[in-house]
Amino acid sequence: xxxLGIETSCDETGVAVYDTAFAGVEGLRAQALxxxxxxxxxxxxxxxxxxxxxxxxxxxPLIRQTLADAGMGVGDLDGVAYTAGPGLVGALLVGAGVAxxxxxALDKPAIGVHHMEGHLLAPLLEAPDxxxxxxxxxxxxxHTQLVAVDAIGQYRLLGETLDDAAGEAFDxxxxxxxxxxxxxxxxxxxxxxxxxxxYKFSRPMTDRPGLDFSFSGLKTQxxxxxxxxxxSPKTRADIxxxxxxxVVDTLAIKCERxxxxxxxxxxxxxxxxxxxxxxxxxxxxxxxxxxxxxxxxRPALCTDNGAMIAFAGALRLQAGQQNDAAIQVMPxxxxxxLPPLATSRDSAFVNAREPAR
Ligand code: KG4
Ligand code: ZN
Numbered sequence: 032x033x034x035l036g037i038e039t040s041c042d043e044t045g046v047a048v049y050d051t052a053f054a055g056v057e058g059l060r061a062q063a064l065x066x067x068x069x070x071x072x073x074x075x076x077x078x079x080x081x082x083x084x085x086x087x088x089x090x091x092p093l094i095r096q097t098l099a100d101a102g103m104g105v106g107d108l109d110g111v112a113y114t115a116g117p118g119l120v121g122a123l124l125v126g127a128g129v130a131x132x133x134x135x136a137l138d139k140p141a142i143g144v145h146h147m148e149g150h151l152l153a154p155l156l157e158a159p160d161x162x163x164x165x166x167x168x169x170x171x172x173x174h175t176q177l178v179a180v181d182a183i184g185q186y187r188l189l190g191e192t193l194d195d196a197a198g199e200a201f202d203x204x205x206x207x208x209x210x211x212x213x214x215x216x217x218x219x220x221x222x223x224x225x226x227x228x229x230y231k232f233s234r235p236m237t238d239r240p241g242l243d244f245s246f247s248g249l250k251t252q253x254x255x256x257x258x259x260x261x262x263s264p265k266t267r268a269d270i271x272x273x274x275x276x277x278v279v280d281t282l283a284i285k286c287e288r289x290x291x292x293x294x295x296x297x298x299x300x301x302x303x304x305x306x307x308x309x310x311x312x313x314x315x316x317x318x319x320x321x322x323x324x325x326x327x328x329r330p331a332l333c334t335d336n337g338a339m340i341a342f343a344g345a346l347r348l349q350a351g352q353q354n355d356a357a358i359q360v361m362p363x364x365x366x367x368x369l370p371p372l373a374t375s376r377d378s379a380f381v382n383a384r385e386p387a388r
Pocket of ligand 2 (some may be wrong): 171303304334335
Protein backbone atom coordinates (compact mmCIF):
# COMPACT_ATOMS: atom_id res chain seq x y z
CA UNK A 32 0.00 0.00 0.00
CA UNK A 33 1.45 3.36 -1.07
CA UNK A 34 0.47 6.23 1.19
CA LEU A 35 1.08 9.94 0.80
CA GLY A 36 1.75 11.62 4.17
CA ILE A 37 1.19 15.32 4.80
CA GLU A 38 2.42 17.18 7.91
CA THR A 39 1.37 20.83 8.45
CA SER A 40 0.75 21.07 12.20
CA CYS A 41 3.17 23.89 12.92
CA ASP A 42 6.06 25.50 11.05
CA GLU A 43 7.28 22.68 8.79
CA THR A 44 5.57 21.53 5.62
CA GLY A 45 6.42 17.83 5.34
CA VAL A 46 5.44 15.39 2.60
CA ALA A 47 6.43 11.74 2.08
CA VAL A 48 5.38 8.56 0.33
CA TYR A 49 5.53 5.33 2.35
CA ASP A 50 5.14 1.91 0.72
CA THR A 51 4.17 -0.91 3.11
CA ALA A 52 5.62 -3.50 0.70
CA PHE A 53 9.01 -2.68 2.26
CA ALA A 54 10.15 -2.91 5.90
CA GLY A 55 11.06 0.06 8.06
CA VAL A 56 12.82 2.99 6.51
CA GLU A 57 13.12 1.10 3.20
CA GLY A 58 9.42 1.84 2.70
CA LEU A 59 10.14 5.54 2.60
CA ARG A 60 10.11 6.05 -1.16
CA ALA A 61 10.58 9.82 -1.08
CA GLN A 62 10.18 12.74 1.26
CA ALA A 63 10.45 16.52 1.22
CA LEU A 64 10.45 19.10 3.97
CA UNK A 65 10.15 22.86 3.90
CA UNK A 66 10.98 24.68 7.12
CA UNK A 67 9.44 28.10 7.82
CA UNK A 68 12.23 29.08 10.23
CA UNK A 69 13.31 32.10 8.18
CA UNK A 70 9.71 33.34 7.96
CA UNK A 71 9.17 33.34 11.73
CA UNK A 72 12.71 34.26 12.84
CA UNK A 73 12.14 38.01 12.91
CA UNK A 74 9.19 37.54 15.29
CA UNK A 75 11.14 35.21 17.62
CA UNK A 76 8.44 32.53 17.44
CA UNK A 77 5.80 30.95 15.19
CA UNK A 78 3.11 33.36 13.91
CA UNK A 79 0.12 31.06 13.26
CA UNK A 80 -1.45 33.08 10.42
CA UNK A 81 1.86 33.30 8.55
CA UNK A 82 2.41 29.59 9.09
CA UNK A 83 -0.97 28.71 7.52
CA UNK A 84 -0.39 30.95 4.50
CA UNK A 85 3.04 29.47 3.91
CA UNK A 86 1.68 25.91 4.04
CA UNK A 87 -0.80 26.98 1.32
CA UNK A 88 2.10 28.21 -0.81
CA UNK A 89 4.39 25.24 -0.30
CA UNK A 90 2.23 22.14 0.02
CA UNK A 91 1.23 21.43 -3.60
CA PRO A 92 4.75 22.00 -5.03
CA LEU A 93 6.16 19.70 -2.32
CA ILE A 94 3.61 16.98 -3.13
CA ARG A 95 4.55 17.21 -6.83
CA GLN A 96 8.24 17.06 -5.97
CA THR A 97 7.83 14.09 -3.61
CA LEU A 98 5.80 12.08 -6.12
CA ALA A 99 8.34 12.85 -8.85
CA ASP A 100 11.21 11.76 -6.56
CA ALA A 101 9.33 8.53 -5.82
CA GLY A 102 8.79 7.99 -9.56
CA MET A 103 5.03 7.95 -9.07
CA GLY A 104 1.95 9.78 -10.20
CA VAL A 105 -1.05 10.53 -7.98
CA GLY A 106 -2.78 7.51 -9.53
CA ASP A 107 -0.19 5.22 -7.92
CA LEU A 108 -1.32 6.19 -4.43
CA ASP A 109 -3.52 3.84 -2.40
CA GLY A 110 -4.30 6.31 0.38
CA VAL A 111 -3.59 9.69 1.93
CA ALA A 112 -2.60 10.46 5.54
CA TYR A 113 -2.49 13.91 7.10
CA THR A 114 -1.82 15.35 10.53
CA ALA A 115 -5.26 16.05 12.04
CA GLY A 116 -3.92 17.36 15.36
CA PRO A 117 -2.72 18.46 17.80
CA GLY A 118 -1.34 21.69 16.37
CA LEU A 119 -2.24 25.13 15.02
CA VAL A 120 -5.79 24.97 13.69
CA GLY A 121 -5.22 27.02 10.53
CA ALA A 122 -2.04 25.13 9.69
CA LEU A 123 -3.73 21.76 10.26
CA LEU A 124 -6.67 22.77 8.03
CA VAL A 125 -4.34 23.37 5.08
CA GLY A 126 -3.00 19.80 5.20
CA ALA A 127 -6.40 18.28 5.97
CA GLY A 128 -8.10 20.19 3.14
CA VAL A 129 -5.53 19.20 0.53
CA ALA A 130 -5.41 15.57 1.73
CA UNK A 131 -9.17 15.17 1.75
CA UNK A 132 -9.54 16.80 -1.67
CA UNK A 133 -6.88 14.53 -3.14
CA UNK A 134 -8.41 11.41 -1.60
CA UNK A 135 -11.86 12.46 -2.85
CA ALA A 136 -10.57 13.05 -6.38
CA LEU A 137 -8.71 9.72 -6.43
CA ASP A 138 -11.52 7.87 -4.67
CA LYS A 139 -9.00 6.52 -2.17
CA PRO A 140 -9.19 6.32 1.66
CA ALA A 141 -7.73 9.06 3.82
CA ILE A 142 -6.90 9.17 7.51
CA GLY A 143 -6.18 11.92 10.03
CA VAL A 144 -3.07 11.03 12.03
CA HIS A 145 -2.29 12.14 15.59
CA HIS A 146 0.95 14.13 15.35
CA MET A 147 2.38 12.58 18.53
CA GLU A 148 1.54 9.06 17.38
CA GLY A 149 3.48 9.94 14.24
CA HIS A 150 6.47 10.87 16.41
CA LEU A 151 5.96 7.82 18.62
CA LEU A 152 5.99 5.37 15.71
CA ALA A 153 9.01 6.95 13.96
CA PRO A 154 11.50 4.73 15.87
CA LEU A 155 9.82 1.72 14.19
CA LEU A 156 11.08 3.06 10.87
CA GLU A 157 14.61 2.40 12.15
CA ALA A 158 13.83 -0.85 13.99
CA PRO A 159 10.95 -2.67 12.28
CA ASP A 160 11.48 -5.65 14.62
CA UNK A 161 10.50 -3.54 17.63
CA UNK A 162 7.38 -4.84 19.33
CA UNK A 163 5.34 -3.53 22.25
CA UNK A 164 5.29 -3.41 25.18
CA UNK A 165 7.64 -0.46 25.47
CA UNK A 166 7.89 2.93 27.12
CA UNK A 167 7.95 6.00 24.87
CA UNK A 168 9.51 9.30 25.83
CA UNK A 169 7.89 11.99 23.67
CA UNK A 170 9.88 15.20 23.84
CA UNK A 171 8.94 17.96 21.43
CA UNK A 172 8.29 21.69 21.45
CA UNK A 173 4.75 21.18 22.72
CA HIS A 174 4.87 17.88 24.62
CA THR A 175 6.91 16.06 27.24
CA GLN A 176 5.23 12.77 27.96
CA LEU A 177 6.07 9.28 29.16
CA VAL A 178 3.71 6.81 27.55
CA ALA A 179 3.28 3.08 28.12
CA VAL A 180 2.73 1.47 24.72
CA ASP A 181 0.85 -1.75 25.37
CA ALA A 182 0.12 -2.23 21.67
CA ILE A 183 0.38 0.01 18.63
CA GLY A 184 -2.50 2.45 19.03
CA GLN A 185 -2.98 1.65 22.72
CA TYR A 186 -1.33 4.33 24.79
CA ARG A 187 -1.33 4.95 28.54
CA LEU A 188 -0.02 8.26 29.81
CA LEU A 189 2.43 7.61 32.67
CA GLY A 190 3.56 11.18 33.22
CA GLU A 191 3.84 14.56 31.54
CA THR A 192 5.04 18.08 32.08
CA LEU A 193 3.03 20.27 34.39
CA ASP A 194 4.22 23.44 32.64
CA ASP A 195 6.80 23.89 29.84
CA ALA A 196 7.64 21.10 27.43
CA ALA A 197 11.33 20.14 27.26
CA GLY A 198 11.72 21.65 23.78
CA GLU A 199 9.90 24.79 24.90
CA ALA A 200 12.33 25.07 27.85
CA PHE A 201 15.26 24.75 25.42
CA ASP A 202 13.76 27.40 23.13
CA UNK A 203 12.89 29.87 25.91
CA UNK A 204 16.27 29.45 27.62
CA UNK A 205 18.03 30.03 24.32
CA UNK A 206 15.99 33.19 23.76
CA UNK A 207 16.84 34.47 27.25
CA UNK A 208 20.51 34.13 26.39
CA UNK A 209 20.01 35.97 23.09
CA UNK A 210 20.45 32.96 20.81
CA UNK A 211 18.62 33.20 17.49
CA UNK A 212 15.26 31.47 16.95
CA UNK A 213 14.67 28.54 17.02
CA UNK A 214 16.97 28.14 19.96
CA UNK A 215 16.81 24.47 21.01
CA UNK A 216 19.37 23.08 18.60
CA UNK A 217 21.52 26.23 18.88
CA UNK A 218 21.58 25.93 22.66
CA UNK A 219 22.58 22.27 22.34
CA UNK A 220 25.40 23.21 19.95
CA UNK A 221 26.61 25.86 22.38
CA UNK A 222 26.40 23.40 25.31
CA UNK A 223 28.78 21.11 23.45
CA UNK A 224 31.47 23.78 23.85
CA UNK A 225 30.73 24.46 27.54
CA UNK A 226 32.25 22.84 30.62
CA UNK A 227 30.17 20.56 32.82
CA UNK A 228 29.61 21.40 36.49
CA UNK A 229 30.53 25.09 36.27
CA TYR A 230 26.80 25.73 36.60
CA LYS A 231 24.82 23.08 38.43
CA PHE A 232 21.06 23.49 38.14
CA SER A 233 18.42 21.39 39.88
CA ARG A 234 16.84 18.26 38.40
CA PRO A 235 13.20 19.29 38.90
CA MET A 236 10.79 16.87 40.59
CA THR A 237 13.31 14.04 40.80
CA ASP A 238 13.42 14.31 44.60
CA ARG A 239 9.90 12.91 44.92
CA PRO A 240 8.13 9.90 43.47
CA GLY A 241 6.18 10.22 40.23
CA LEU A 242 6.65 10.54 36.53
CA ASP A 243 5.60 14.13 35.89
CA PHE A 244 7.98 16.90 34.85
CA SER A 245 8.29 20.63 35.43
CA PHE A 246 10.77 22.75 33.50
CA SER A 247 9.64 26.32 34.08
CA GLY A 248 11.52 26.70 37.39
CA LEU A 249 14.72 25.49 35.75
CA LYS A 250 14.32 28.16 33.10
CA THR A 251 14.05 30.79 35.85
CA GLN A 252 17.19 29.43 37.57
CA UNK A 253 19.05 29.83 34.29
CA UNK A 254 17.74 33.36 33.82
CA UNK A 255 18.94 34.39 37.29
CA UNK A 256 22.36 32.79 36.71
CA UNK A 257 22.67 34.50 33.31
CA UNK A 258 21.74 37.93 34.70
CA UNK A 259 24.21 37.58 37.58
CA UNK A 260 27.03 36.45 35.27
CA UNK A 261 29.61 38.33 33.18
CA UNK A 262 27.64 37.16 30.07
CA SER A 263 30.88 36.28 28.28
CA PRO A 264 30.80 33.70 25.46
CA LYS A 265 32.45 31.14 27.78
CA THR A 266 29.88 31.74 30.52
CA ARG A 267 27.06 31.42 28.03
CA ALA A 268 28.40 28.06 26.88
CA ASP A 269 28.89 26.87 30.48
CA ILE A 270 25.33 27.88 31.42
CA UNK A 271 24.00 26.17 28.29
CA UNK A 272 25.88 23.02 29.31
CA UNK A 273 24.54 23.22 32.87
CA UNK A 274 20.98 23.62 31.56
CA UNK A 275 21.28 20.78 29.05
CA UNK A 276 22.75 18.42 31.66
CA UNK A 277 19.88 19.25 34.04
CA VAL A 278 17.22 18.51 31.39
CA VAL A 279 18.96 15.36 30.18
CA ASP A 280 19.51 13.98 33.70
CA THR A 281 15.89 14.73 34.63
CA LEU A 282 14.55 12.98 31.53
CA ALA A 283 16.84 9.99 32.10
CA ILE A 284 15.87 9.61 35.78
CA LYS A 285 12.16 9.65 34.88
CA CYS A 286 12.62 7.29 31.92
CA GLU A 287 14.27 4.76 34.21
CA ARG A 288 11.40 5.09 36.68
CA UNK A 289 8.90 4.65 33.85
CA UNK A 290 10.61 1.44 32.72
CA UNK A 291 10.35 0.17 36.29
CA UNK A 292 6.69 1.20 36.51
CA UNK A 293 5.78 -0.38 33.16
CA UNK A 294 7.84 -3.50 33.84
CA UNK A 295 9.60 -3.49 30.49
CA UNK A 296 13.12 -2.80 29.25
CA UNK A 297 12.58 -1.15 25.88
CA UNK A 298 12.57 2.62 25.65
CA UNK A 299 11.79 4.52 22.49
CA UNK A 300 12.45 8.22 22.18
CA UNK A 301 10.77 10.57 19.73
CA UNK A 302 10.12 14.25 19.04
CA UNK A 303 12.47 17.14 18.27
CA UNK A 304 14.42 17.00 21.55
CA UNK A 305 15.16 13.35 20.71
CA UNK A 306 17.69 14.78 18.26
CA UNK A 307 19.76 15.97 21.23
CA UNK A 308 23.09 14.14 21.16
CA UNK A 309 23.67 14.15 24.92
CA UNK A 310 20.13 12.89 25.61
CA UNK A 311 20.58 10.04 23.14
CA UNK A 312 23.92 9.01 24.72
CA UNK A 313 22.56 9.19 28.27
CA UNK A 314 19.43 7.16 27.53
CA UNK A 315 21.33 4.58 25.49
CA UNK A 316 23.79 4.11 28.40
CA UNK A 317 20.94 3.85 30.92
CA UNK A 318 19.12 1.21 28.86
CA UNK A 319 22.34 -0.75 28.25
CA UNK A 320 23.16 -0.75 31.98
CA UNK A 321 19.75 -2.37 32.60
CA UNK A 322 20.30 -4.92 29.85
CA UNK A 323 17.56 -3.25 27.80
CA UNK A 324 17.35 -1.24 24.63
CA UNK A 325 16.83 2.41 23.70
CA UNK A 326 15.67 3.23 20.15
CA UNK A 327 15.73 6.61 18.46
CA UNK A 328 14.85 7.73 14.96
CA ARG A 329 17.67 9.44 13.06
CA PRO A 330 17.68 13.17 13.96
CA ALA A 331 15.83 14.21 10.78
CA LEU A 332 12.99 11.87 11.77
CA CYS A 333 12.92 13.21 15.36
CA THR A 334 11.88 16.71 14.33
CA ASP A 335 8.64 17.26 12.41
CA ASN A 336 8.47 15.50 9.04
CA GLY A 337 6.04 13.97 6.57
CA ALA A 338 7.59 10.48 6.78
CA MET A 339 6.24 9.76 10.25
CA ILE A 340 2.74 10.77 9.15
CA ALA A 341 2.90 8.64 5.99
CA PHE A 342 4.14 5.69 8.08
CA ALA A 343 1.61 6.00 10.94
CA GLY A 344 -1.20 6.60 8.42
CA ALA A 345 -0.11 3.60 6.35
CA LEU A 346 -0.27 1.32 9.41
CA ARG A 347 -3.82 2.44 10.17
CA LEU A 348 -5.04 2.45 6.56
CA GLN A 349 -3.54 -1.03 6.11
CA ALA A 350 -5.56 -2.16 9.14
CA GLY A 351 -8.71 -0.99 7.38
CA GLN A 352 -9.13 2.26 9.29
CA GLN A 353 -10.09 5.51 7.60
CA ASN A 354 -11.94 8.75 8.29
CA ASP A 355 -15.18 10.09 6.86
CA ALA A 356 -14.93 12.54 3.99
CA ALA A 357 -15.04 15.58 6.27
CA ILE A 358 -12.36 18.16 6.86
CA GLN A 359 -11.99 17.83 10.61
CA VAL A 360 -8.97 18.77 12.70
CA MET A 361 -8.31 18.55 16.43
CA PRO A 362 -6.04 21.33 17.72
CA UNK A 363 -6.12 19.53 21.09
CA UNK A 364 -6.31 15.76 21.03
CA UNK A 365 -5.59 13.19 23.73
CA UNK A 366 -3.58 10.26 22.38
CA UNK A 367 -5.26 7.89 24.84
CA UNK A 368 -8.50 8.44 22.82
CA LEU A 369 -7.03 6.77 19.73
CA PRO A 370 -8.47 3.43 18.72
CA PRO A 371 -6.11 0.45 18.91
CA LEU A 372 -4.59 -0.65 15.66
CA ALA A 373 -6.91 -3.50 14.74
CA THR A 374 -5.52 -5.89 12.21
CA SER A 375 -8.60 -6.88 10.24
CA ARG A 376 -10.52 -4.96 7.63
CA ASP A 377 -13.83 -5.42 9.40
CA SER A 378 -12.75 -3.11 12.20
CA ALA A 379 -14.09 0.09 10.67
CA PHE A 380 -13.44 2.76 13.20
CA VAL A 381 -12.30 6.15 13.01
CA ASN A 382 -11.43 8.69 15.56
CA ALA A 383 -14.68 7.42 16.85
CA ARG A 384 -14.21 8.73 20.34
CA GLU A 385 -14.51 12.46 20.76
CA PRO A 386 -11.12 14.04 21.34
CA ALA A 387 -10.59 16.02 24.53
CA ARG A 388 -10.92 19.74 23.97
O1 KG4 B 1 8.93 17.61 17.29
P1 KG4 B 1 9.33 18.99 16.90
O2 KG4 B 1 10.10 19.18 15.62
O3 KG4 B 1 8.10 19.94 16.80
C1 KG4 B 1 7.02 19.85 17.68
O4 KG4 B 1 6.14 19.00 17.44
O5 KG4 B 1 7.06 20.60 18.67
O6 KG4 B 1 10.17 19.56 18.13
C2 KG4 B 1 10.72 20.83 18.08
C3 KG4 B 1 11.45 21.07 19.38
C4 KG4 B 1 11.88 22.53 19.51
O7 KG4 B 1 11.52 22.99 20.79
C5 KG4 B 1 13.38 22.46 19.32
O8 KG4 B 1 14.06 23.46 20.00
C6 KG4 B 1 13.71 21.10 19.90
O9 KG4 B 1 12.65 20.28 19.45
N1 KG4 B 1 15.00 20.58 19.42
C7 KG4 B 1 16.05 20.34 20.23
C8 KG4 B 1 17.10 19.88 19.40
N2 KG4 B 1 16.64 19.88 18.10
C9 KG4 B 1 15.35 20.31 18.15
N3 KG4 B 1 16.18 20.44 21.56
C10 KG4 B 1 17.37 20.10 22.09
N4 KG4 B 1 18.42 19.66 21.37
C11 KG4 B 1 18.33 19.53 20.03
N5 KG4 B 1 19.38 19.09 19.32
ZN1 ZN C 1 6.33 17.43 16.42
